[in-house]
Amino acid sequence: EPEVTQTPSHQVTQMGQEVILRCVPISNHLYFYWYRQILGQKVEFLVSFYNNEISEKSEIFDDQFSVERPDGSNFTLKIRSTKLEDSAMYFCASSDRQARLFGPGTRLTVL
Amino acid sequence: AQSVTQLGSHVSVSEGALVLLRCNYSSSVPPYLFWYVQYPNQGLQLLLKYTSAATLVKGINGFEAEFKKSETSFHLTKPSAHMSDAAEYFCAVSDGRSQGNLIFGKGTKLSVKP
Numbered sequence: 001e002p003e004v005t006q007t008p009s010h011q012v013t014q015m016g017q018e019v020i021l022r023c024v025p026i027s028n029h030l031y032f033y034w035y036r037q038i039l040g041q042k043v044e045f046l047v048s049f050y051n052n053e054i055s056e057k058s059e060i061f062d063d064q065f066s067v068e069r070p071d072g073s074n075f076t077l078k079i080r081s082t083k084l085e086d087s088a089m090y091f092c093a094s095s096d097r098q099a100r101l102f103g104p105g106t107r108l109t110v111l
Numbered sequence: 112a113q114s115v116t117q118l119g120s121h122v123s124v125s126e127g128a129l130v131l132l133r134c135n136y137s138s139s140v141p142p143y144l145f146w147y148v149q150y151p152n153q154g155l156q157l158l159l160k161y162t163s164a165a166t167l168v169k170g171i172n173g174f175e176a177e178f179k180k181s182e183t184s185f186h187l188t189k190p191s192a193h194m195s196d197a198a199e200y201f202c203a204v205s206d207g208r209s210q211g212n213l214i215f216g217k218g219t220k221l222s223v224k225p
Contacts, residue, residue: 042218043155043201043215058212100145100213104154105153
């Protein structure tokens with residue numbers, strides 16, 4: 001069964017550093033998403049991406065965040081200058097018109 | 112605006128007992144509703160979804176949920192809990208567009224006692 005994959009599983013970084021979280025969506029899916037879950041809190045929507053552009057974004061997704069689909073398979077989330085409060089689990093998801101499938105997540109720890 | 116409220120951050124049941132996880136939603140448009148499950152150190156797995164067809168929705172692993180518009184509820188049930196059901200369960204709502212943003216509840220952690 002096809003799966004959404006994410007790398008790395010755990011990323012530790014210093015405050016102010018740039019991080020790139022990587023995702024490989026399901027190959028025939030057209031819609032891509034990033035969500036995050038701060039420890040002990042609810043899963044929060046960050047951004048959706050379709051046809052090589054952002055289709056929707058939340059208030060969380062400020063200028064420090066960017067997304068890119070650099071080739072036909074990867075979907076990346078970049079945080080330019082990480083803050084302590086960016087520490088969270090980041091989930092990538094992709095969907096066709098039937099189901100939104102989530103990856104296993106990347107745990108980002110900002111020190 | 113849409114929102115989801117899950118009553119009870121932690122539910123504990125005995126193996127073989129009924130599982131009932133509560134979810135109430137708020138939506139100004141006809142909603143799509145979802146239940147996801149998250150096992151420890153894993154991602155979110157779709158259990159079931161309601162997209163304006165049958166109000167009683169059956170999902171994987173013996174779970175089902177009933178959409179009740181009058182009560183704005185979408186509670187998740189399973190007749191007989193199994194140890195492997197121990198996980199965190201999230202209710203989510205979208206605005207009816209099939210690719211709309213998902214708004215998640217805070218989650219309910221289900222424990223199953225032997």
